[in-house]
Amino acid sequence: MEGEKILLSYGSGGRYMHNLIRNTFVPIFNSPILKKLDDSAILKKLAGKEVCFTTDSYTVEPIFFPGGDIGRLAICGTVNDIAVMGAKPLFLSCGLIVEEGLEVKTLEMIVQSMATTAKKAGVEIVTGDFKVVEKGKVDKIFINTSGIGIRTKRIRVGENFIKSGDRIIINGNIGDHEIAVLSARKQFGISANIKSDCAPLNGLIEDIMKAADNIHFMRDPTRGGIATTLNEIVEGQRFGLLIEEERIPVSQKVRSICEILGFDPLYLANEGKVIVICGKDDAGKVLSVMKRHPLGKRATVIGEVIKEDAGKVVMKTVTGSYRIVDMLSGSQLPRIC
Incomplete structure (x- = not known):
């Protein structure tokens, strides 16, 4: 709506976010697949298999926390969104937006965590992107991961x-x-x-x-x-x-x-x-x-x-x-x- 501004609560997963998705993204993008609002999109069959595709972006404060970090979080979140659709996760992308001044050692720890988690999940990170922005333009590091999986048989989940x-x-x-x-x-x-x-x-x-x-x-x-x-x-x-x-x-x-x-x-x-x-x-x-x-x-x-x-x-x-x-x-x- 004219004059309305995006609030922090719009990204929380609550009713504000759901209304924004249903009232803005769904009608403008006008995709029958997107309209279902599943955790992953089930695409047309290719060679007798259904392709499952999803994407998510991750921002957490702090970037390291007991039991995990932003890198592990990104891999798990995308793998899980594919798995709950009854599909086998196979390939992931990794896009990183990093704040100027982040220590290289910190970045290496996050990337290693992603690699370790991906190996445990049995998925492969096959493509990616890396951007650096001026200090203060992003809080340390944001990560986007997209994932592809397949459903090899007719799965009646929904x-x-x-x-x-x-x-x-x-x-x-x-x-x-x-x-x-x-x-x-x-x-x-x-x-x-x-x-x-x-x-x-x-x-x-x-x-x-x-x-x-x-x-x-x-x-x-x-x-x-x-x-x-x-x-x-x-x-x-x-x-x-x-x-x-x-x-x-x-x-x-x-x-x-x-x-x-x-x-x-x-x-x-x-x-x-x-x-x-x-x-x-x-x-x-x-x-x-x-x-x-x-x-x-x-x-x-x-x-x-x-x-x-x-x-x-x-x-x-x-x-x-x-x-x-x-x-x-x-x-x-x-x-x-």
């Missing part, structure tokens, strides 16, 4: 396949990433001793897809946390989502810090978590496979798809009452991924 009675599963504790970044900033005098969950999820996802035939939807709950992701899933749908507060895995350290600072763990960013919606009969298989994987030891069913409350996320609280879980307009904490 919001259209979600059914009433489906179970909602997450592979472990939520909120570790955002609290790790917060503690690294040393703004609140908190020494949390919490590591980010930043990790490539493609191995875990590949395992569960081999074990279960009725996985209907997957998404990694990054900015805005699981509350935002669940609202993205249910928006405009004829079903609702019911989650149970006592089933949602949160470490005691994260829960304590949230109570001190007034944060809601449901809205905390994650970088190594996947929400899986699958058929009721397949939930046990998915949980069993997850729990055998290093990234799924605390996997649990946190809720189910319901016929009632269409288009809404409802949570049964520990006291037995029910409340609507809405999407935040902005963010509890900016610049965490």
Whole structure:
């Protein structure tokens, strides 16, 4: 709109950002593929295979934090966006915008972290770009990564396949990433001793897809946390989502810090978590496979798809009452991924 300015909260993953995407980028670019707003675009079949393509940009303060850094974050984020579409990540690009004065040693550490993480994820960085801007024009370093993967068989994963009675599963504790970044900033005098969950999820996802035939939807709950992701899933749908507060895995350290600072763990960013919606009969298989994987030891069913409350996320609280879980307009904490 005329006179309206971009605020920091527009990049937080909340309602401001979603409205901007839907009202500006989607209608102007006018792409049927983009309109779906999936984590990755599924392109036309080439040689009998569906090509999955995604891109993301990363800015985090500080650039090194417990359990990760901006380089590891960039690789994991792009790999995970491809994997949750049921595709095998293969190739990545790496574009860096660096502030004048950044130490070469710091850059080398970040690049080495990217290489190590890419190798662990089984992907190859095949192209890139490097730019330097004047001091003060960018905060140390920004990274963009794009990724390509393939789906070798017909994968029925998407919001259209979600059914009433489906179970909602997450592979472990939520909120570790955002609290790790917060503690690294040393703004609140908190020494949390919490590591980010930043990790490539493609191995875990590949395992569960081999074990279960009725996985209907997957998404990694990054900015805005699981509350935002669940609202993205249910928006405009004829079903609702019911989650149970006592089933949602949160470490005691994260829960304590949230109570001190007034944060809601449901809205905390994650970088190594996947929400899986699958058929009721397949939930046990998915949980069993997850729990055998290093990234799924605390996997649990946190809720189910319901016929009632269409288009809404409802949570049964520990006291037995029910409340609507809405999407935040902005963010509890900016610049965490």
